[in-house]
Amino acid sequence: MAPDMPIPALRLYIVTFNCGLLPINTEAFASQLFSGLTSSKLPDVLVLSLQEIAPIPQSLIGGSFLIPFFERIYHAVQKGARKVSNATDGPPIYSPVSTRNLGLTGIMVFTKRPEAISDIETASVGVGMAEMGNKGAVGVRFTYQDSGSSTELTFVAAHLAAMESEVRRRNEDWENIVRGLVFSSTTAESKQNARAISDEGLPLLSISPRDASIFKPTSHLFLAGDLNYRTSKLAPAPSDHNDSFPQPYHSPLSPNHFSNLFKDDQLNQERLAGRTCHGLTEAAVTFPPTYKYSIKEPFLTSDEDLAHWNWAQHRWPSWCDRILYLDIPSWLSRVEPQAKLITHKYSALPLQPTSDHRPVSLEVSVPLVPIPSPDDEDGDDPRVNPPFDININWKRQRDRARILEIIVGFSMYFTTTWEGGGVLIAMIAGAVGSYFAFRAMLDV
Template sequence: MKKDSRWRKFSLWNIIRINDNHVGNSSKGTPSVEFRGSPHFSTSSSPAVGKSISETDSQVASMVFNDHLYRAPSTITSEAIRIFVATWNVGGNTPHEGLSLSDFLPADDHSDIYVLGFQEIVPLNAGNVLVIEDNEPAAKWLSLINQALNGAADTETDIESNTECTSGGALFFQKLPLQAVSKTFRTEQGRRLRACNCPSEETRKYYRESCFSCQHAHINDSDSEEEEEEEAVHYSISGFSVRPTSSKQKYCLIASKQMVGIFVTVWVRRELVQYIGHLRVACIGRGIMGYLGNKGCISVSMSLHQTSFCFVCSHLASGEKGGDELRRNSDVSETLKHTQFRKVCRRARRRIPVKILEHDHVIWLGDLNYRISLSYSETKKLLEDNNWDELFEKDQLKIEREAGRVFKGWNEGKIYFAPTYKYSNNSDTYAGESATSKKKRRTPAWCDRILWNGDGIVQLSYIRGESKFSDHRPVCAVFVVEVGVNDDRSKNLTAPNMRVGAEEILNSRGASC
């Protein structure tokens, strides 16, 4: 079918300017990836960085904006946004105030969206799985993330109304629902994002623009005229200060969800919040008896301007026995099959995705638990020789993907880092070297992964952090993603941080996220 002449197709080449210098040309250095309207940064000459950027060049050249899902009356152009994604299995450890997140959230990263996923934020014991979900660790992680993204709170403007309660003369801190704590990190005095910010069918005739005409996206779920404004509260949770964010905050929390030990949180640059819509969350339990939440996935669906996103945070079946990878494959296929987001759009003819793969861009992160199909001694020898290529040939996820049994058609960046699991407590030594028996010994593996699906998305970096807080190392990735924007809105999209230099991809030692 011939497309309307008012529609134009754009690729990332309209946004990104690539330096044509080749990596091997030592006189000109490594190429840089540059975005429109941003300052100049020089690039480093690290071989890993050069190879990563070289691969990025070839990927960018083949990217064409996928514009077939949405058809609005006005012409749509594409803009680039930067998304930071990280996953970390924290091994049931509760964070303490002052814990540095520098290996998880780098201070010099200035992305537009942060998608942060955790596994085992609580111990996976019967009490947490079968009884009452413990939200206190999640609240502490939110507080630390807020401090990392927005800086320390202004104590002069804090509201000192603690939620301390007394019982029998003893002082204790009330355990608050995660939803209550999350409100302190939202914009506009704790107002929530409306699930759908489209004009209703009755009022649609008064609107000439598309679904995102309404600038007031950050209001309560109710469609009534009254907006829910909640008083900002300063919570104290077991020594943690959970303070309301100030009007100077750079990033706003738009979604957070916990399912037993799995926890995902999404933060968006303040200026972009008004363009977020159709925010929905779905959970699939794949743990005990096939449906409890000690294993499974949390998926977040949303739209930014005219483009749909889905972020899937998962913790798949564990085990390193032969055949365990098939259970992990099953977890993935069942999640894709059964995850369904509720229909929230008030416009009957609006096509809003309800399944994961219906979204324009999907990013899957988590402890996928795929192991290395070698014995411990064979794996150890390859690790000692730094023979990553031969070791990765035995990676179960690579084998299963190439066989078409899981994540068919998905993408994963080249791995240049050591296996992320399993480390001894507070150590750089793999746990197998100090295990007292073969039964407790675990073969090192790349359990923690980030994959993506969809056109118009380029990965800039894929690295791990070196925090010793857990027996897993965190894994981080940075993406540049195309977003469809109405022409009359594109001039309002500010992008002060859209030039990406090599020094943003890896630090001098290539170790920090």
């Protein structure tokens, strides 16, 4: 590319949201989904990182049990896009590229130009109990091409261990994600699997482990999710809620202003110390904590219009919901000095009526140029030297955990839900009826 020619850019919008184990309110989510944009121009690619997408039984079972929850989000995307573009009807603005889940964590990728996307790969790993998907990560990787220019993108949706004191466990979860999130090709099935959920892809047997890693040398990387890092290792004292929790009326000079809490942000501390999210960077956090709110009015209201934040009293307000990324690698900067990853806006969206988390969004422009293979001198980049090696037993462990998810999921479904209880009673009644019918035939 000539030095005086501007580099084309891909406009990308990422939103992470902990759904709170409930189906989203479609109208509410649609009304705020794109409020993190800097203009009314819709992005080329929309990526949704979702945690606690449904009740635990349905999430662990997956498949058709999750379709109603994903469908609500799909319709919210279309409604929100029409609102921004002032279109009342017509065909959907966004096409789903990939919809995947690993237990309670899901990812949805949408684009205005599905023909621009190719070489889709997916990955998933559980880091919860017995490596099940009550916590874990799911990823999607693909190539985006437009007007002869292309770039490769990797997106990871993650949900790490909860509770204030579990900093080391969260760091271990990150390590297990890096070791176990091994990407698999779905290119041959991309159309039929655009809305598929839960299924594993085909193992990448023909490429090097490094190219199957989360840190692929020729790919951009974005990590979004409920990473659960807090602003304290201890729960708040009873008096802290009134004395220390931030409110919208606190000025930046007040010791109670929310920015003061960020000094104790665990993610920032652990990341800068090299114990988690290795090599990843984050735009400046200028928005209030995203967790934990009491689920009560007012909802869907911007911080500028709020007089009070309804914090839950038993958790310190924290920035649990985050979006991080790898910056442009040095070897790309040497051959394309104009290639810049530009963050336009990093913000928290208004509180939704179904969750104690606020969604977080990132609007960013990615240079539409391929990342070449690195030189040996770039060893400090995690794309070249990942912090952890791939777990060679990742596939066996995922298969074993998937069996446990099915067993636990159906056990909980039959014993903890009205719908599942009704099915179980019907099955028992059918079995008893069949038994007596069979006995009656034998007595004839």
